[in-house]
Amino acid sequence: MGAVLPVVLLILGVGAGIGAGFALRPIPPVDDSTDVDVSEQHSQMKAVSKTPESELSYVKINNQFVVPVIKQDRVSALVVLSLSLETLASETSAVYDREPKLRDAFLQVLFDHAYLGGFDGVYTAPPAMDTLRRSLLSSARKIAGPTISDVLITDIIRQDI
Template sequence: MGKIIAIFVVLVALCGGAAAGYVLRPAPPEREDEEHAEEVAPVPTAAITRFREGFVVPVLRDGTVWSHVVLNLGIETDFTAEADIFLREPVLRDGLTEALFLHANFGGFDGDFTDAQNMNRLRVRLNEVVQQRLGDDTARILIVSMARQAS
């Protein structure tokens, strides 16, 4: 008798599980008529390109090197291909290095150099260079990593 009750309990549990699965299944997706279907414009995907080598910026105090800042940068853009960025890398590096040196000369890497205001100034300056040199208003700089080391 115990074996029959055990089999009965297993069958009831199996049927209960099947019924719960049937009742709780996800609703089928609604089909839209072809006339009412809205075409969604494809959203351009942003291409992200990292520079092969980092940028080293000396920080001077009283005419002597006080520390170095090492940055790894990337570029995010919607319209410029990665190959075009690598072809223009020397021109981009020249402009970015100049902007980084200017930021260092204005004291951007002194004290709390990761302060939001300092980072925003740096990012704006670097974005201007990248957009101008690539001719792409969607291009923006990505600061992948930044470190300062005292000399």
Template sequence: MKKILIMLIPVLALAAGSIGGDMLRPAAKANAEGAHADGSSAADATAATEAHGSTDTGHSEDAHGGGGHGGDGHGGDPGAAAWFTFPSQFFVPMMRNGDMGAMMIMTLTVETTEADLEPMKQQEHRLRDALLRQLMVLANTGAFDGNFTAEARLRVMREGLLKAAQDATELSVDKVLIEDIARQQG
């Protein structure tokens, strides 16, 4: 019973943290959209969109969450940069000697073009599988051991993720951005 509780507590904490994070995310998005709707100044709107990582002013923050202008008739440049953020985080177990010593939790975003944004949403599962497969390889080769946030390690990680994403789809994949990264001890 004691062994089960020891394994169950981190899993429950991880689940509670994920649910809490998802519950807080829409509130931040609603606040940014509310700033646009209530007639705030252009500087306020620009600051709100830059805080979310988008330079598109005057539209909802759908571009950051995987939206963008795509083919929705807003007249955006189909070759302009757009970002697809995976709706859920990546959980990568770090196994050592048959035991899960820790878990990496990551939020990834793929930089593409507006023309490829909608087709990329349709291929989300294929891309997710390819990226998770690459993250497992990285975890098993020690990429997350020690100081995994050193620029040299992050560069190698981004390059591997970019190659995996490009191999998984024929759509334009310019970069894989690591938005959040954390290691939770198991």
């Protein structure tokens, strides 16, 4: 009698697992393209892959940016950032060629942002980050042209001193 209880519990557990798996299985996709032949599907897939998203590339700015935060004529913190630029794949080498000028412009924007208190308090709040991104993007477009579609802040940290 004592050996029956574990067997019954095992059967109930397996049954519950099978039932849960059956009830929670994903819904199979509906195939509405039965009237479309394979070559037409292939041409549709090629058309989708030619979107502008596939022509974008990301250029990582090689070194990090270190920005001092000044309070009462003293450095109270350092902010370290890493940036990347979203551009057309055909323009990546042109962006790398302009990197020294881009770094200079980005540092100016970052110093201005720090001077205006952009790195005080909750400096990663969406309004503060959006303002910083827009300023960096505007600066990048002045130097590298309209092929720069976005500035990505990939890392940001503040170290109080």
